Amino acid sequence: MQNGATSSQPIPAKIRFGLVLRRARESIGMSQEELGEKAELHRTYIGQVERGERNISIDNMEKLADAVGLPLWEMLRPE
C-alpha cells in the first residue's frame, strides 16, 4: 500500500457510473444525443456524467440505466 495503488479506496461511484454508462451506450451504438432523447436529459449533461463531472441524482441515474438497458446496481458494481 506504499503508493496507495492497492489500497482499499475504490474509485468514486460517479466515476465508475460514467465509465460504465459510456461503455454501455457505445456498445449499443447509441450517440449521446440519442441517449439524451431517450432519457429526457440534455446531451451535454450526458457528456458530463460520462466524464464523472456531475454529482448525478438517483432519479437521473435510474433514467440513464433504463435507457441503456442495464440494472442500476450492476452499473455500480466493481468489476
Added chain:
Amino acid sequence: MQNGATSSQPIPAKIRFGLVLRRARESIGMSQEELGEKAELHRTYIGQVERGERNISIDNMEKLADAVGLPLWEMLRPE
C-alpha cells in the same frame, strides 16, 4: 400480471435505497443522528432519504453506504 404485482416494474431506486439504508443503520444499532454525524449529513435529511423522499445524489449515497459499511451497489440490488 393481472394486477401488476408481478410486473417487471421495479420499485424506484430511491425507495429501495432508503429501505436498505434504514435496515442497515438499525441492524448496527446506529441512530439517525449518529449516522448523520458519521456521513456529515443532517439528521432530518437522513430521515427523508430513508423514507425515499429525496432525490439523493451519488456522492451522498456513497457517504451513507460507507457510513453503514455496505457497498453502494449492494444497497441497490433487488433481493
